[in-house]
Amino acid sequence: MGREHVDVLIVGAGLSGIGAACHLRRRHPGRTYALVEARDAIGGTWDLFRYPGVRSDSDMFTLGYSFAPWTAPKSLADGDTIRDYLRRTADEHDVTRHIRFRHRVQRADWDSQRARWTVQVRREDTAETVVLTCSFLYACTGYYRYEAGHTPHFTGQERFTGRIVHPQQWPAALDLTGQRVVVIGSGATAVTLVPALARQAARVTMLQRSPTYLLALSSRDRLADAVRRLLPARLAHQTVRWKNILLATANYQLSRRAPGLVRGLLRRGAARRLPAGFDVERHFTPRYDPWDQRLCVVPDGDLFRVLSDGRAELVTDTVDSFTARGIRLASGRELPADVVVTATGLDLLALGGIALRVDGVEVDLPETVAYQGMMLSGVPNFAMTIGYTNASWTLKADLVAGYVCRLLRHLDRTGTQIVTPLASPPGPRTPLIGLTSGYVRRGVGRLPRQGTRAPWRLHQNYLRDLLPMRYGRLTDPNVRFDRAGAPRRSPVDA
Structure with missing residues (x-):
């Protein structure tokens, strides 16, 4: 029996992967495709993270899909509501039946003579190896490790008699009633956790090494409520979506141009x-300027509220060591704790850990350069999704999915089967993600790089990306289109 072949293999059934499949079905209904998902459910991040209060700090009119109107009351939504939206969208677009759950991609080998990828997949439920082939490989894996978050080792933590929990592996049965909880961290996860835990625990302390910029916003968009009463659902969604795109872009641009004011x-x-x-x-x-690291949104100002009424305390200090009953700080103060939550960040992982090989040669990801922020120099028929860091992830994911669909149509129209970004122009290489956050500094060296100018630079600007990615020319000197079986050339050859 031959190996199963699909035209497009999408890796990941989270926000990016479901969106990619929906775009593919809408624009290429005759193409065969499949999604492989290492976990046992739709949702990606929104199914993995189950810690108390988990929510989006991007508005759902832009984090939601352009083709699937967001109809829930809250614009800044909780994880359960987002997960339900993803499942409903997948069902409505007949995507769910194409998902192979508990299928983890381990490696993918490209053969230029046959113009196809051979993909080795491990069945997490049976431990058997499955081999699939595809003409185009589309990685929608995000960029962090799902198995574990970043947890530094603290001096003396082995003598702590309480419990240490990382939010990425939150125990479903953890009861914090009457407990003293210390949350280590100052990012979006800590900002989310503290108000939620304050509703249950006896005392919550947020321990941060350094502050983060916080912006309080209403979880409901009153203007959106009014627009939805006046306009049909799809038109209302697009109207509010564009309002939020423009506001977010203005916020970011003002922050970069006038950081002192912001x-x-x-x-x-x-x-x-x-x-x-x-x-x-x-x-x-x-100590840094706004948007050097991601700005954290505080829905309805809930963190400020629990700090004001005394249900939570904010401490800015560093950990000296754990003690049997808590944490001793560099200042000498001891924070008593029954539970310590290490909201200390993510661990970056490129392409979900997939090893790529092109015509027998291993691909060294940090040596590749991203074309249009979505393809890799020297790697044929491959795309990845990396969303914006200063706006909703899905805005870029939608553009990438649309671009992939355009590429596939161009291959059909020209009678070619292979598209390969060539080597980028000479010059400096910079990290693909420009933030200075700890999780980025720790792991960005494992990711592909970017150049200094288009099309090799990843713009953090939806308005700047929109026209070239949706309507721009697909043929340029940086990309080569070939037929299957054509002599293999080095990526530096034009």
């Missing part, structure tokens, strides 16, 4: 929501 606005916004005398300078004034 820093002051955010600081004053925090001060207004906190009691008089609260040390805003110490606890809410980061």
Whole structure:
């Protein structure tokens, strides 16, 4: 029996993968495809993270799909609602039956003579190896490791008599009633956890080494509510979506061009929501400029509220060591704790750990350069999705999916079967992700790189990407289209 072959193999059934499959079905209904998902459910990040209060800090009119109107009341939604939206979208577009759950891609080998990938997949439920072939491989895996988050080792943690929990592996049965909880971290996860835990625990302390910029926003978009009452669902969705795109772009551009102004606005916004005398300078004034790291949104100001009413405390200090009953700080203070939550970040993982090989040669990912932020120099018939870091992930995912569909149509129209980005122009190589966050600094060296100018530079700007990715020319000197069986040439050959 021959190996099963599909035209397009999508890796990952999260936000990017479901969207990619929907775009493919809508624009190429005759093409065969499959999704392989290592876990046993749809949702990716939104199925993996089950810690209390998990939610989006991107609005759902832009984090949701352009073709699937967001109809839930809250614009900043909780994880369960987002997961339900993904499942419903997959069902409505007949994608769910194409998903192979508990299928983990281990490696993929490209053969230029046959113009196809041979993909080795491990069945997580049976431990057997399955081999699939495809004409185009589309990685929608995100860029962090699902199996475990980043957990540094703290001096003395083995003598701590309480429990240490990482949010990425939150125990479903963990009962914090009457417990003293210390959350180590200052990013989006910690900002989400503290208000949620304060509803249950006896005492919650957020311990941050350094502050993060926080912006309080209403979880409901009142203008969106009004627009949805006046316009049909799809038109209302597009109207609010564009309003939010423009506002987010303006926010980012202002932050980069006038960081002092934005820093002051955010600081004053925090001060207004906190009691008089609260040390805003110490606890809410980061050492970096806005958007050097991702800005954290606080829906309905809930973190400020629990800090104001005393249900939670914010401490800015560093861990000296764990003790039997808590954490000793560099200042000498000891924080008593029954449970310590290490909201200390993610561990980056390129392409979900897939090993690529092209015509027998291993692909060294850090040596490749991303074309249009989605293809890799020297790697044929391959695309990946890496969303925006300063806006909703799905805005870029939608553009990438549309671009892939255009590429497939171009291959059909020209009678070619292979598309390969060539070597990028000489010059500096920079990290693919430009943030200075700890999780980025720790792992960005494992990712592909980017160049300094288009089409080898990953723009963090939807408005700048929209026209070239949706309507721009597909043929340029940086890309080669070939027929199957054509002599293999080095990527540097034009």
